[in-house]
Amino acid sequence: MAVVLGIETSCDETGVGIVADGRILGAALASSMGQHARFGGVVPEIAARAHLESLVPCLRSAMEQARIEPSEIDAIAVTSGPGLATALQTGLAAAKSLALGWDRPLYGVHHLAGHVAADTLEHGPLPDRSIALIVSGGHTSLLLIDDLATDPIVHLGDTRDDAAGEAFDKVARLLGLPYPGGPSVSRAAAAGDPDAIAFPRAMLGHGYDFSFSGLKSAVARRVEQHPGLSVPDVAASFQEAVADVLTRKAVAACLEHGIDTLVIVGGVAANARLRALAAERCAASGITLRVPPPALCTDNGPMIAAVGDLLVTAGHPPATLDLSADPSAPL
Numbered sequence: 001m002a003v004v005l006g007i008e009t010s011c012d013e014t015g016v017g018i019v020a021d022g023r024i025l026g027a028a029l030a031s032s033m034g035q036h037a038r039f040g041g042v043v044p045e046i047a048a049r050a051h052l053e054s055l056v057p058c059l060r061s062a063m064e065q066a067r068i069e070p071s072e073i074d075a076i077a078v079t080s081g082p083g084l085a086t087a088l089q090t091g092l093a094a095a096k097s098l099a100l101g102w103d104r105p106l107y108g109v110h111h112l113a114g115h116v117a118a119d120t121l122e123h124g125p126l127p128d129r130s131i132a133l134i135v136s137g138g139h140t141s142l143l144l145i146d147d148l149a150t151d152p153i154v155h156l157g158d159t160r161d162d163a164a165g166e167a168f169d170k171v172a173r174l175l176g177l178p179y180p181g182g183p184s185v186s187r188a189a190a191a192g193d194p195d196a197i198a199f200p201r202a203m204l205g206h207g208y209d210f211s212f213s214g215l216k217s218a219v220a221r222r223v224e225q226h227p228g229l230s231v232p233d234v235a236a237s238f239q240e241a242v243a244d245v246l247t248r249k250a251v252a253a254c255l256e257h258g259i260d261t262l263v264i265v266g267g268v269a270a271n272a273r274l275r276a277l278a279a280e281r282c283a284a285s286g287i288t289l290r291v292p293p294p295a296l297c298t299d300n301g302p303m304i305a306a307v308g309d310l311l312v313t314a315g316h317p318p319a320t321l322d323l324s325a326d327p328s329a330p331l
């Protein structure tokens, strides 16, 4: 059994987690989200400075929670990409210092592999093959997963424009709802009729790519042309269009590839309508749906430690200390 320390700094969350044998021993998280709100998006320089301030306190807090000494840690795992270059570099510098100071092996982890591995911390090891839908403010990806530690992840589809969470955030702004948009649109939608407006569903030739910019423009047009419209009805109809496309494609991918497990992660996986529709459609097709709790859906340290744990267990060779950030890392 390996005890792995994981560090995540790819965007605006500083995450540190300690994982052993698929279990979280300690975790700490800090976020600079509030500092970016007035700029309408994450500012890399602000995120990097915030990571520098938060890394040591998060490390202390996770170690205290785990009641662990440095000598009990077997390996250090860190997100090497994709993500914001300067933000990634802060985590890499911290991880390398620890690996050097404690004389422990260092593992670079792909951020999306981390998102998928997060679910193993809640529901145990993944089956031999699964499909993962990663839906957050930065990603909308449909992935075919074999062995997270040894096999490359296959991208079945990605968004061609906005990420799903970004679409929620932009629509919230159009409707005058507060940031972050996902929770506020979903709260407004609870009082609305999802069938009130038939917003477009971009199926893009029935492949597995996604597009949300046309939907966002359709909402903008609607708001412009009908100033007195019901915000809950627009929110509910928009949310329904997003949940419909995401779940339809994810289930179709499972059926086409003969895979019976779908994992949904990322901030948008907190959306109650998405979860309900996914559960309904998976059940109808004999697919097991796995969605971790919200704290494991969004960026966090334990998910990176979880991949590190898999890499150590698989006997994967560690990285050298010149491991560099790969902001646009391919899978």
Ligand code: KG4
Pocket: 011, 135, 136, 137, 138, 139, 164, 165, 166, 168, 169, 180, 181, 182, 183, 186, 266, 267, 268, 269, 270, 271, 272, 297, 298, 299
């Ligand atoms: O994974 P995450 O915390 O951060 C990254 O983007 O990496 O995802 C944040 C995104 C935001 O766009 C937010 O609006 C969206 O997830 N989100 C939601 C909900 N909660 C958060 N979208 C829809 N419904 C929600 N309940």
Ligand code: ZN
Pocket: 111, 115, 136, 138, 298, 299
């Ligand atoms: Zn992420």
